[in-house]
Amino acid sequence: MERLRYILQDAVINIRRSGWGGIASIGTIAVSFVIVGIFLIITGNLGALVAEWKEQFQVTVFLEDKITAEQLALVKKRIQSERAVKGMGYTSKEEALQSFKRELRGKESLLEGLGENPIPASLQLRIHEAYQTPEALRSLTVSLARLEGVDDVLYGQEWVDRLTGAIRLLRLLGLSVGLALGMASLLIVSNTIRLAVYARVEEIEIMRLVGATKMHIRAPFLLEGLIQGALGAGLALLLLFGAYRATLWQLQLTPGQIFGIGVGSFLDPRWAGAMLVAGASVGAFGSLISVHRFLRA
Amino acid sequence: MIQFFHVYKTYARDVEALVDINLHIQKGEFVFIAGPSGAGKTTLLRLIFRDELPTSGQILVNGRNVVKLRDRAIPHLRRSIGVVFQDFKLLRDRSIFDNLALVYRVLGMPSAVGKRKAANLLRLVGLSHKSQMAPYRLSGGEQQRVAIARALMNDPLLLLGDEPTGDLDTDLSMDVMRLLGDINLKGTTVVVATHDLNMIRDLGRRTIILKAGRIVEEHS
Numbered sequence A: 001m002e003r004l005r006y007i008l009q010d011a012v013i014n015i016r017r018s019g020w021g022g023i024a025s026i027g028t029i030a031v032s033f034v035i036v037g038i039f040l041i042i043t044g045n046l047g048a049l050v051a052e053w054k055e056q057f058q059v060t061v062f063l064e065d066k067i068t069a070e071q072l073a074l075v076k077k078r079i080q081s082e083r084a085v086k087g088m089g090y091t092s093k094e095e096a097l098q099s100f101k102r103e104l105r106g107k108e109s110l111l112e113g114l115g116e117n118p119i120p121a122s123l124q125l126r127i128h129e130a131y132q133t134p135e136a137l138r139s140l141t142v143s144l145a146r147l148e149g150v151d152d153v154l155y156g157q158e159w160v161d162r163l164t165g166a167i168r169l170l171r172l173l174g175l176s177v178g179l180a181l182g183m184a185s186l187l188i189v190s191n192t193i194r195l196a197v198y199a200r201v202e203e204i205e206i207m208r209l210v211g212a213t214k215m216h217i218r219a220p221f222l223l224e225g226l227i228q229g230a231l232g233a234g235l236a237l238l239l240l241f242g243a244y245r246a247t248l249w250q251l252q253l254t255p256g257q258i259f260g261i262g263v264g265s266f267l268d269p270r271w272a273g274a275m276l277v278a279g280a281s282v283g284a285f286g287s288l289i290s291v292h293r294f295l296r297a
Numbered sequence B: 001m002i003q004f005f006h007v008y009k010t011y012a013r014d015v016e017a018l019v020d021i022n023l024h025i026q027k028g029e030f031v032f033i034a035g036p037s038g039a040g041k042t043t044l045l046r047l048i049f050r051d052e053l054p055t056s057g058q059i060l061v062n063g064r065n066v067v068k069l070r071d072r073a074i075p076h077l078r079r080s081i082g083v084v085f086q087d088f089k090l091l092r093d094r095s096i097f098d099n100l101a102l103v104y105r106v107l108g109m110p111s112a113v114g115k116r117k118a119a120n121l122l123r124l125v126g127l128s129h130k131s132q133m134a135p136y137r138l139s140g141g142e143q144q145r146v147a148i149a150r151a152l153m154n155d156p157l158l159l160l161g162d163e164p165t166g167d168l169d170t171d172l173s174m175d176v177m178r179l180l181g182d183i184n185l186k187g188t189t190v191v192v193a194t195h196d197l198n199m200i201r202d203l204g205r206r207t208i209i210l211k212a213g214r215i216v217e218e219h220s
Helices: A002-056 A069-080 A093-103 A134-145 A157-199 A201-209 A214-250 A269-294 B041-048 B071-078 B096-106 B111-124 B140-151 B170-185 B197-201
Strands: A058-063 A085-091 A122-127 A150-155 B002-011 B015-025 B030-034 B056-061 B081-085 B158-162 B189-194 B206-211 B214-219
Touching: A002 A157, A002 A214, A002 A269, A002 B096, A058 A069, A058 A134, A069 A085, A069 A122, A069 A134, A085 A093, A134 A150, A157 A201, A157 A214, A157 A269, A201 A214, A201 B096, A214 A269, B002 B041, B015 B041, B015 B214, B030 B041, B030 B170, B030 B197, B041 B056, B041 B158, B041 B189, B081 B140, B096 B111, B096 B140, B111 B140, B140 B170, B158 B170, B170 B189, B170 B197, B189 B197
Parallel strands: B030 B189, B030 B206, B081 B158, B158 B189
Antiparallel strands: A058 A122, A058 A150, A085 A122, B002 B015, B002 B056, B206 B214
C-alpha cells in the first residue's frame, strides 16, 4: 500500500516536471484522437443515415395518364402478391401536383403556363430490407414495368449502394489515418518519457544503489505515460463534444434532427470508452518503449 | 563478510582491471583498499555490490555468491549494503531530508518510520539543523555526511566508500573518517577505497594495497 502511494506520487511529480514535453504529448494524442473521432462520428452517422434510408426505401411505380380503373386494380393486385413488398401507397395526379407545389413554395410561378397537370400518378412501394439488393430490385422493377398502364419504375438503390461503399472507404481511411497518428503519438510519448528518464538519471542511479526493484523504478514512468495518454484521449473527447454541440447550435438543431431523420448523434459511449482505453494504452506502450530501452538493469 | 576467490576482471581490449584477487574481510572489520588511481579499487567495490560481474572467479558477500545472483535478487543484496562516493551523489533538486526520504520510499517503509529514521541519522551525522537545506548550500564535508546518513538508511551490514574524502581537505577528511569509525564500532563492516596513503597511515587499520589490479601489499 505504502509502495503504491509512493509510486503514484512519483508519477504525478514526473508529470508536473515534464512541463512542455508533457503538454506536447497530451496535445499530440488529443489531436490524433480528435481526427480519429471525427471519422468515427461521420461514419457512425452515415451508417445511421443508410439504415434510415433502408427503412424508408421505396420503389415508385409511375402510372400512365390513360390507365383505366381495371388496369390500376390489376396492377395493385399484382404488386400485393409480391413477397418483396411490405406496403403500398397511392398518389393521384392531383396530390402529386399539390405536393410538388408545396416543394416549390414561393416559386409557384414556374408552374404557370402549364396547361394540364404534367405530373403522373404513382404507387409507392415499401420494400422488405431483405429484398433491397440490386438483383431482387432489378427483377421486381422489370416485371412491374411490363404491366399494362405502368409508365416507369424508379428506385434509389444506387444511392444506398454508393453510400454504403463510401462509408466502407471512410472507415478504412479513418483506420489508416488513425494508425499513422497512433504511431506518431507513440513516438512522441516515448520521447517525452525518455526525456523524463534522462532528467532523473541520477535519482534512478541512487534508487538502484539502495536496492530499488526494477518495478519500483519503472512503474512511475509507465503510469506517467498511461495518464498522459488517457488525458490526451479525454481532451479529444471534450473537444469533439464541444465542436459537436457548437455545430448543432449553429445549425439550430437538436440532436437527432439533422436531415430530419435520426442522424446527428455523438459518439457511441462504447466508442468513447474505447478511445480512452486506446489513449491510455498508447501512452503506456510509448513509455514502455523508452523505459525498456534506457533502464535495462 | 566478503570473500574473493581468484577474481579477475578484464575490460574490453584486454584492459586488466583486477588480476587474481583473493581476499577475506571479516564481519565488523574496518578495511582500507589503497592504491594509486587506476589500480582497480573502484572496480573491486563495484564487484561487491554487483554493479559489475567479474570475468572469472567467485565472490561471496554475506554468505551469498553475487556472481550467481539472479537479476531479481540484486535489489535485496544492495539493501544490505550502503555506498558513498567521492562526489556524494546527492540530488540537487530536493532538500537534505528528502534525499534521505528517497530511500525509505524506495524500500516501501511506512513514512512515519522512515521519517523518524531519517531524523535520527541526520542527528547522528550532526546535521539536524540543516535538514531542509538544499545540498549545494552545505560544505563538502557536510554533504559527505549526508551521503553517509543516506547510505545508513537501510541499516546496511556493510558500508562501502569509494574515495569518500577525495574532494575534502585534511580536517574534513579526518571528520568523515571518525564518523565512519563510529559507524564501524556499532557493528557495521566498513570498506573504504582511497589513494591517500598519508591520511590512513596513522589510523592503524587493516590496509590492502592494490597496484595495476593486483594486491601487492597488506598490513594491519
